[in-house]
Amino acid sequence: MNDPVSAPAHRPAVDAVSGPRARPVGDPVRAWRRLVDTAVLLDGFHTLKHAVRFGAEVPVAVTVDRAAALALADDLAPDVRDRLADLLHEVPEETYRTLVARPHPTAVAALAVRPSRAAHLATLARTPRTTPIVVLDNPRNLGNAGAVIRLAAGFGATGVVTTGTLDPWHPTVVRGGAGLHFATAVERLGVADLPPGPLFALDPEGDDIRGLKLPDDAVLAFGSERSGLSTELRSRADHLLSLPMRPQVSSYNLATSVAMTLYHWSAGSF
Ligand SMILES: C[S@@+](CC[C@H](N)C(=O)[O-])C[C@H]1O[C@@H](n2cnc3c(N)ncnc32)[C@H](O)[C@@H]1O
Numbered sequence: 001m002n003d004p005v006s007a008p009a010h011r012p013a014v015d016a017v018s019g020p021r022a023r024p025v026g027d028p029v030r031a032w033r034r035l036v037d038t039a040v041l042l043d044g045f046h047t048l049k050h051a052v053r054f055g056a057e058v059p060v061a062v063t064v065d066r067a068a069a070l071a072l073a074d075d076l077a078p079d080v081r082d083r084l085a086d087l088l089h090e091v092p093e094e095t096y097r098t099l100v101a102r103p104h105p106t107a108v109a110a111l112a113v114r115p116s117r118a119a120h121l122a123t124l125a126r127t128p129r130t131t132p133i134v135v136l137d138n139p140r141n142l143g144n145a146g147a148v149i150r151l152a153a154g155f156g157a158t159g160v161v162t163t164g165t166l167d168p169w170h171p172t173v174v175r176g177g178a179g180l181h182f183a184t185a186v187e188r189l190g191v192a193d194l195p196p197g198p199l200f201a202l203d204p205e206g207d208d209i210r211g212l213k214l215p216d217d218a219v220l221a222f223g224s225e226r227s228g229l230s231t232e233l234r235s236r237a238d239h240l241l242s243l244p245m246r247p248q249v250s251s252y253n254l255a256t257s258v259a260m261t262l263y264h265w266s267a268g269s270f
Contacts, residue, residue, distance in 0.1 A: 039114065041171045043100060043104050043174070045069060045073075045104075046179065047175060047179035048084070048179060053079065054179075056113070057112060061108070062095075063090060063091070069106065073085070115182065121187065123159060123185040124159045127196055131155070131157050131216055132197075132220050134157055134160045134262070136254070137163050140166065142173045143176045145168055146172065146177040148222075149184065151262055152184045161187055163188070163233070164188075166188075168187070192232075194221075194236070199218075200238065201229055202242070203229055205240065207239070209260075209261065212241065225254050241261075
């Protein structure tokens, strides 16, 4: 994963769009094929932008239109523009289409090194903690998981833990999370191994969340889209909390429930 990409003879040392290249580059397609099975796919400009902003190690990045990608960077991400200029290799569209399963409208894709699980577990276990951890108990929908990771990153949550079989680093989750997996600690754990901290489980049958200030070290747990909280998680919860909802509405979407709860925490922490 960490092999430097060596310079081919055919690429110019000065790039027409970005000026002098900051480091030698190699054959991006060969590098891609070597890394793809173990790396994290960053699909689209915004996913790459966020990943780079939050410190991802990106060994290879491609686009079918380097000038267009760097124009986007000038416009939307001047803070990482030089880094993106250094990373992005232009490849023919047919080549790009062989590298990704679903072409992205921005025609940008990259591979990142997956952060170390040990480092994430240390982050999740560290106390005292100044921001909550979100737990998704056996989530089923990849898009929901991505949206939750994006929310957690936006609110500066310490991490997102999933239980069950869904892989929180699945490419569809990373795409849904817009590359913000690199801004928080995302790992899968068993319910018995949840991080320390008071466990607040969200359930329509719980006490009204508005009567309570959520502590900064809260572990905020949400149930599966299909069946809600598991018996195991429910039995470990210190508090069961509900979000306001008028009668006859059964429940909210998982990601919107996380959004409301994180907002409630943030509103009480100032
Ligand atoms: C789509 S809901 C699950 C619906 C599921 N059929 C059930 O039986 O609970 C997914 C999760 O969002 C959270 N949630 C949804 N609406 C909520 C509400 N009004 N109050 C608290 N949590 C809620 C809960 O954690 C719930 O397990």
